[in-house]
């Protein structure tokens with residue numbers, strides 16, 4: 106089992122779009138995938154048309170009284186399950202703080218699912234918090250969507266620094282560009298130069314495309330309603346590249 | 353079994369959907385074959401392995417479905433496909449299959465056409481809450497067919513599917529749970545006779561002749577069945593079981609020592625001794641191949657690659673040996689001999705009580721033989737020290753085998769727990785003796801194969817090295833087994849074990865234990 110987190114300190118960069126679409130294409134290749142919606146906004150949960158309310162909530166989970174497995178919901182797509190967001194995940198930060206060894210807690214919660222899933226995709230809220238620390242300890246790799254802007258690159262550098270400081274050498278960073286508009290000179294420049302200092306960068310880009318925004322009205326992954334679009338194809342290629350990088 | 357569905361699925365969906373919306377989906381057809389081992393190891397786990405051809409490609413799509421109807425793993429496998437999981441390309445499918453099917457061959461079912469139509473039931477958000485699937489599965493040729501409707505639950509929405517299933521039961525009077533049409537069909541296609549390969553005498557006081565005649569008849573059935581399995585080369589287990597049945601028969605025949613020569617028994621003794629001999633070479637090669645597979649699994653990728661030529665060599669040799677064996681097993685000579693033996697077994701009952709030895713209670717006869725063999729084993733084993741030549745251990749192994757077979761022939765007349773405990777103790781010694789001999793034989797054979805391959809140029813230096821390493825491994829194992837002899841022989845040599853054994857032989861005979 107591989108645990109991947111869709112993560113960026115910055116908001117609105119395509120973390121949720123990536124988690125949902127990658128989960129869908131991964132399942133299409135035969136993998137068993139679990140999406141865990143860690144963002145109290147519940148965007149991933151919404152895309153899968155699942156109601157966010159969860160009995161017991163985050164509190165029971167962190168203190169270990171509830172099994173993560175009990176919260177799993179089957180999505181409409183074979184091979185993709187979801188742990189829906191819970192409004193009480195809002196308090197997850199506080200709870201993790203109160204808990205000893207909280208950094209390791211999420212990893213421990215996911216462990217019993219190792220036989221049931223080939224991949225667990227964590228959709229993270231945008232921030233640097235106790236939740237994200239717990240995510241870093243649970244994940245094998247961070248999938249980091251970057252918008253090709255200078256500001257966006259700076260947050261990626263912060264992330265790298267944090268990884269070094271926390272001695273998370275086993276955590277693979279897999280940055281890739283998302284919402285790319287090839288007509289913009291700045292986008293092209295940044296994309297061309299980035300790999301010079303970042304050998305870890307994935308080479309697949311996700312183009313800026315209005316069909317991705319339609320996921321919100323269709324409430325479904327791209328592959329389910331617009332499988333023959335360039336953006337859907339890009340997510341397929343991106344997934345293949347991620348799998349090959351995981352070795 | 354499910355009734356044949358006559359109500360259209362849309363009508364069923366409409367009748368039971370309640371507040372949910374029903375969306376029918378188009379009927380679809382699939383043509384596929386199923387794979388499972390002869391002893392149905394996948395079905396026993398509730399799994400199903402589907403094989404679908406891919407138009408215009410030299411590959412097939414293999415899909416492993418778990419008990420919940422979910423895809424567990426899939427892979428594209430080149431056609432013609434290997435029969436052992438061991439030979440599949442590495443990946444999730446192979447890793448899922450290996451522990452389940454182990455070394456058993458996977459056999460293809462006839463072609464099956466599956467027609468499916470269904471409906472999804474959605475809530476107001478458009479979220480699927482459960483699915484209804486109507487399935488008809490028809491096997492080509494056999495004409496077998498099954499159909500049924502199923503309610504598929506989604507994780508976290510079990511309540512919805514339970515509600516729907518209940519409504520179907522009350523409205524239509526049948527239950528949509530239970531195996532789906534394809535699983536039910538697979539079950540029907542695979543039906544095998546429920547005969548035991550390990551028949552035993554049931555009453556110790558029965559006269560030996562008639563009692564053993566029944567066991568011999570059951571064993572003859574096994575021989576005939578396994579003979580067909582060996583000729584068809586279904587799985588290496590067929591040959592193994594054939595040989596076990598032959599040994600059991602021979603062990604019974606050695607119990608039936610008549611005062612004067614008995615043509616029927618003598619002829620049977622000859623037939624089965626001959627069968628034991630002709631089946632030997634192929635079985636030996638099967639064992640070599642199993643050992644080679646086990647070794648390759650543990651080898652580093654480089655060593656595994658170096659071992660490939662040995663595998664090809666062994667499989668070629670095995671193919672030759674099997675072809676010869678299949679010819680022998682298909683001869684008129686064998687047909688005639690087995691038919692003659694069957695006539696002897698089913699014919700006039702009086703001939704089976706002709707001699708005193710055949711009239712005495714089977715429990716007494718077997719019990720005396722058991723104790724005699726036990727005393728012989730004690731004699732043979734007691735003198736063995738680390739310096740004793742291997743031949744003495746091999747002789748003891750033979751005696752122990754005989755002992756075990758006699759016990760097994762009458763095992764059902766003895767108290768289950770006690771006979772199991774005795775067999776368990778014997779088995780530990782048997783295992784050690786078996787390892788000592790088999791590892792030695794295998795290592796010698798490997799060296800010989802290496803030489804033949806080196807001489808004929810089919811093996812390069814890396815392969816010869818790898819063969820040498822495997823032979824060394826075997827010798828280390830042999831030495832370890834040899835060192836354990838004293839430890840596993842001791843419990844059998846204890847007077848307490850002797851007493852337990854003789855009490856066992858008296859149980860069920862009416863004699864005080």
Ligand SMILES: Nc1ncnc2c1ncn2[C@@H]1O[C@H](COP(=O)(O)OP(=O)(O)OP(=O)(O)O)[C@@H](O)[C@H]1O
Pocket residue numbers: 115116117118119120121122123144148229230231283284285311312313314315317318319320321336
């Ligand atoms: N490739 C794309 N092209 C066009 N729009 C996109 C693309 N990817 C994402 N979007 C849109 O941008 C918005 C933000 O995307 P998304 O929710 O995936 O980002 P996020 O990083 O998860 O945001 P948050 O930090 O709020 O969780 C959404 O409206 C989404 O539809």
Ligand SMILES: [Mg+2]
Pocket residue numbers: 120121122144148228229230
């Ligand atoms: Mg998001």
